[in-house]
Amino acid sequence: MNPIFPRAAIVGAGAMGRGIAQMAAQAGSEVWLFDVQAGAAETARTALEATWKTLVGKGRMEAHQMEACLSRLHVASALTDLSTCDLVIEAVVERLDVKQKLFAELEGIVGPDTVLATNTSSLSVTAIAAGLQRPAQLAGYHFFNPVPLMKVVEVIAGLKTSAAVCQRLTDYTRQYGHTPVAAQDTPGFIVNHAGRGYGTEALRVVGERVADFATIDRILKDQMGFKLGPFELFDLTALDVSHPVMTSIYHQYFEEPRYRPSVITAQRMAGGVVGKKVGEGFYVYDKGVAQVPAEPAVPTVAELPPVWVSPKAARRAELYQLLKNLGARIETAAAPSDSALILVAPLGMDVTTLAAVERLDATRTMGIDMMLEDAATRRRVLATNPATRPDMRDAAHALFASDGKAVSVVRDSGGFVTQRVVATIVNIAADMCQQGVCSPADLDVAVTLGLGYPLGPLAMGDRIGPTNVLEILFNLQTVYGDPRYRPSPWLRRRGALGLSLTHEEA
Numbered sequence: 001m002n003p004i005f006p007r008a009a010i011v012g013a014g015a016m017g018r019g020i021a022q023m024a025a026q027a028g029s030e031v032w033l034f035d036v037q038a039g040a041a042e043t044a045r046t047a048l049e050a051t052w053k054t055l056v057g058k059g060r061m062e063a064h065q066m067e068a069c070l071s072r073l074h075v076a077s078a079l080t081d082l083s084t085c086d087l088v089i090e091a092v093v094e095r096l097d098v099k100q101k102l103f104a105e106l107e108g109i110v111g112p113d114t115v116l117a118t119n120t121s122s123l124s125v126t127a128i129a130a131g132l133q134r135p136a137q138l139a140g141y142h143f144f145n146p147v148p149l150m151k152v153v154e155v156i157a158g159l160k161t162s163a164a165v166c167q168r169l170t171d172y173t174r175q176y177g178h179t180p181v182a183a184q185d186t187p188g189f190i191v192n193h194a195g196r197g198y199g200t201e202a203l204r205v206v207g208e209r210v211a212d213f214a215t216i217d218r219i220l221k222d223q224m225g226f227k228l229g230p231f232e233l234f235d236l237t238a239l240d241v242s243h244p245v246m247t248s249i250y251h252q253y254f255e256e257p258r259y260r261p262s263v264i265t266a267q268r269m270a271g272g273v274v275g276k277k278v279g280e281g282f283y284v285y286d287k288g289v290a291q292v293p294a295e296p297a298v299p300t301v302a303e304l305p306p307v308w309v310s311p312k313a314a315r316r317a318e319l320y321q322l323l324k325n326l327g328a329r330i331e332t333a334a335a336p337s338d339s340a341l342i343l344v345a346p347l348g349m350d351v352t353t354l355a356a357v358e359r360l361d362a363t364r365t366m367g368i369d370m371m372l373e374d375a376a377t378r379r380r381v382l383a384t385n386p387a388t389r390p391d392m393r394d395a396a397h398a399l400f401a402s403d404g405k406a407v408s409v410v411r412d413s414g415g416f417v418t419q420r421v422v423a424t425i426v427n428i429a430a431d432m433c434q435q436g437v438c439s440p441a442d443l444d445v446a447v448t449l450g451l452g453y454p455l456g457p458l459a460m461g462d463r464i465g466p467t468n469v470l471e472i473l474f475n476l477q478t479v480y481g482d483p484r485y486r487p488s489p490w491l492r493r494r495g496a497l498g499l500s501l502t503h504e505e506a
Contacts, residue, residue: 001028004172005087005115009034009076011102012091013044016119019147020089022048025069027176032085034076041075048073083109087172089117089141099128107132115165117141121192122248125158125185135160141169142189144450152449154190156183179449181442187252190438191450192245194457196259197425200246202230203262205417211410213282214292216417219408222379223372223418225454230421232290235281239265239274257484258428296409298401299394304328307399308336310358313345314468315370322374326402336360341392341399345370347468348415348423348475351385362387366396369416371464371472379406381416414479415472422460423472423485429457430491430501440502458501466495 008024010017013035021044025031033041052069055061082088088106092098103116110116116138118128129135140156153173157166166182173180183189188196202216211219217229234242246261253259268274268281275281276288283290306329313319323330336342342365344354351367354360367383374380380400384393393409401407410417429447433440444456453460461469470492476485494501 001175003028003175004168005029005085007085008032008087008089009082009085010089010091011035011079011082011106012119013037013040014091016143016145016147017091018044018048019145020091020119020143021073022051022069022148023176023178025072026065027172028072029087030072030074032074032076032082034079034082045073045075079105080109082106083111085110085114087115087117089119091119091143094120094123096123096127099123100131103128103138104131107134113137115139115168117169119143122188122245122252124187125156125161129158129160136162137165139165139169140183140185140189142191144191150450151178152191152446153178153180154183154446155180156185156189158185161185179445181438181446183438183442183446184436186435186437188245188249190432190443190446193249193432193437194425194429194443194447195451196246196249197428197457198226198421198451198453199230199234199242200259200262201421201424202417203264205413205420206231207262207264208413209411210413211408211417212293215408215410218295218406219379219381219410219417220421222406223369223377223381224422224460227452227454231282234265235275235283235285235290237275238277239269239281243269257482257486258424258431260484295406298407299398301391301395301398304395304399305339305341305392306331306337308333308340308342310342310344310354310360312354312358313343313370314347315345315373318374319343319345319368319370323399326399328399336364340364341366341395343368343396346415346475347371348419348472348479350414350479351383351412352387353479355385355387363389364392366392367412367416368396368400369418371416371419371422371468379408381418382407382409383412383416384409385412414476419472420476422464423469423476425453425457426461426464426469426501427473427485427488427491430461430488430494433458434488434490440504444502456502461491461501466491466499466501470495 008029009032010021011034013033021031021033033044035041052066056063056066125140129138139161142154144150155166155169170180213231217231220226220229243265250259250261273280276285279285308331331340342360344367355362355365362385369381382396397409440458444458447453448456473485473487
């Protein structure tokens with residue numbers, strides 16, 4: 001092996017530092033581990049030896065490779081031991097003053113060409129480098145935990161970072177089998193910035209009592225294919241980690257409404273109900289297993305009413321075919337009969353407004369989410385309005401569950417759960433492209449690898465259709481009068497031209 005950085009050092013021997021050291025040693029670098037806590041670097045080296053032995057036992061590494069990695073892994077007793085290193089990566093506490101002090105000290109120890117890298121997840125790389133004599137030599141180098149499994153690394157250029165430094169870090173990332181993505185020095189960089197849409201909008205939905213935590217999680221997993229629902233994810237990462245990130249990005253963007261945190265997470269964090277690690281978060285955990293409430297049973301309805309579909313319904317032809325497949329009695333007159341279940345299928349608009357605008361009997365009106373093709377989802381979502389009769393709600397539930405597909409019934413809001421969350425994700429991603437935070441390609445790669453989304457945000461927008469995303473956002477603005485749903489100019493331009501969101505500009 002011929003590593004870009006033959007001699008690398010990691011300052012901070014916690015879980016993140018150990019993971020970075022593992023990848024650097026496996027890439028062929030001589031690696032020095034340093035930690036201010038006595039014995040921490042030695043403990044990290046012992047832990048890495050155990051990790052490599054496990055990999056050998058599973059046949060993922062040869063014994064001679066393990067011995068070579070161990071021979072390249074050294075414990076430093078002082079920062080001065082790092083004087084000959086080509087690269088120093090810090091993985092210490094997320095405090096600006098601590099990082100600034102560390103790098104100022106390192107700058108006086110290492111050579112003038114040594115690359116300094118900060119693994120910060122939320123602090124400004126420019127601010128960290130501000131007091132250095134050679135700020136061009138410092139870049140952001142953001143890994144995700146666990147480092148060996150999370151295959152994306154953000155390479156962040158500060159205001160004065162040399163392009164050559166970023167290129168060397170990019171090439172080095174590829175040497176240990178990870179995927180580098182280039183980001184500008186903006187709050188949250190790529191992954192933490194793009195991730196604002198998922199949890200924050202879900203919190204707004206639950207805060208409006210549209211549905212409970214478990215129902216929202218089920219909907220987003222079964223309709224859009226997310227691996228974890230937002231509240232499962234909050235419990236996994238823990239609110240004492242997630243809430244400060246939400247708050248930090250919100251304030252760093254000078255209270256931009258799109259990033260507004262929720263009082264729900266603030267209250268729960270204050271009460272210590274932060275997630276799985278303490279046994280209670282949005283779910284209660286028994287021996288590490290979430291106690292998820294059962295879904296409501298499908299109502300038993302003696303006789304289903306006929307069904308009339310609004311002429312303005314999204315995917316109207318597909319909805320008619322679905323009703324036919326379910327054996328519904330379909331009315332096709334210009335207006336519904338006095339006994340019909342009335343269906344609307346809005347994009348972004350609420351059921352109440354449609355019933356009023358279309359002069360429908362609100363007591364018999366239900367909404368159905370048709371943003372995606374029915375065949376592409378594992379769950380159908382229906383919405384009542386405040387006047388919907390219980391018998392009509394139950395009839396709609398029974399009808400759409402009659403083929404065995406899962407059905408969730410939620411309260412009325414602007415847009416359905418999936419529409420609101422996905423449109424917010426796409427809009428934030430589009431705004432990131434507008435700001436030049438990263439390229440569209442790097443954005444989608446970073447999010448799919450870093451957050452495990454079923455598609456990158458821009459590919460998600462293409463899947464739904466940019467004009468549909470815009471319609472959802474415009475209608476949400478109408479319903480809520482809230483600037484957080486203001487469509488990004490970048491998204492509007494592509495929608496107007498019929499361009500794919502993943503299209504790269506010349």
